[in-house]
Amino acid sequence: MALVAPSILSADFTCLAKDFKWMSDSQVDFVHIDVMDGHYVPNLTLGPPMIKALRPLTDLPFDVHLMIDNPDQTVDAYMEAGADIITVHPRTSHHLHRLIHRIKDRGLKAGLALNPSESPRDLEFILEDLDQVLLMSVNPGFGGQSFIPSTLEKTRILRDMIQAKNLDIQIAVDGGVNAETGKALVEAGAHMLVAGSYIFGSKNRDQALASLRAL
Ligand code: DX5
Numbered sequence: 001m002a003l004v005a006p007s008i009l010s011a012d013f014t015c016l017a018k019d020f021k022w023m024s025d026s027q028v029d030f031v032h033i034d035v036m037d038g039h040y041v042p043n044l045t046l047g048p049p050m051i052k053a054l055r056p057l058t059d060l061p062f063d064v065h066l067m068i069d070n071p072d073q074t075v076d077a078y079m080e081a082g083a084d085i086i087t088v089h090p091r092t093s094h095h096l097h098r099l100i101h102r103i104k105d106r107g108l109k110a111g112l113a114l115n116p117s118e119s120p121r122d123l124e125f126i127l128e129d130l131d132q133v134l135l136m137s138v139n140p141g142f143g144g145q146s147f148i149p150s151t152l153e154k155t156r157i158l159r160d161m162i163q164a165k166n167l168d169i170q171i172a173v174d175g176g177v178n179a180e181t182g183k184a185l186v187e188a189g190a191h192m193l194v195a196g197s198y199i200f201g202s203k204n205r206d207q208a209l210a211s212l213r214a215l
């Protein structure tokens with residue numbers, strides 16, 4: 001069974017409480033929250049005040065995906081707002097090892113996100129410090145893009161690296177995930193599927209969620 005994290009980027013921003021109720025009732029595994037700053041990625045979404053406002057709506061863990069420049073400067077605000085996992089993009093941080101440990105020292109889980117052009121092999125000296133690696137199967141910035149097939153090979157490489165070192169790290173994949181790409185990803189070693197438009201854009205969300213969970 002795959003873990004599923006609906007990405008609220010594709011939820012109804014005028015009715016988030018309703019979509020949060022659905023996620024709570026459906027007991028999804030994580031709520032995936034995309035933070036974009038309009039610099040690192042060409043889109044702007046939401047920040048700590050919004051995460052803090054959403055926090056009381058559910059007990060589900062928040063998987064906060066930071067697509068922002070210099071998270072070293074602002075990560076505390078996301079931790080205080082109620083994140084459970086914080087995932088950053090390696091090139092956005094000046095002192096990545098220090099940042100990962102700051103997150104973990106507060107009792108949160110820490111993850112790194114790899115863009116389509118980036119290799120898991122570059123994580124050799126940070127891998128064992130991580131709780132999660134989020135493989136981006138689209139270029140970050142927008143929902144509803146097509147899945148980039150080389151993510152499958154990347155998932156297998158990462159799975160082998162994790163197994164070789166006998167580590168306990170969650171492999172999550174984000175972007176263009178649906179029942180078909182999700183199946184191939186789980187076969188390649190993915191544990192968690194992040195899905196925005198496939199779930200929130202579906203006429204039958206329950207069915208869309210079930211189709212991913214069953215993988
Ligand atoms: C893209 C975001 C994704 C996005 C996925 O930058 O990180 O989480 O919401 O959307 P879909 O599932 O529609 O590709």
Ligand code: ZN
Binds near residue numbers: 007194
């Ligand atoms: Zn994301």
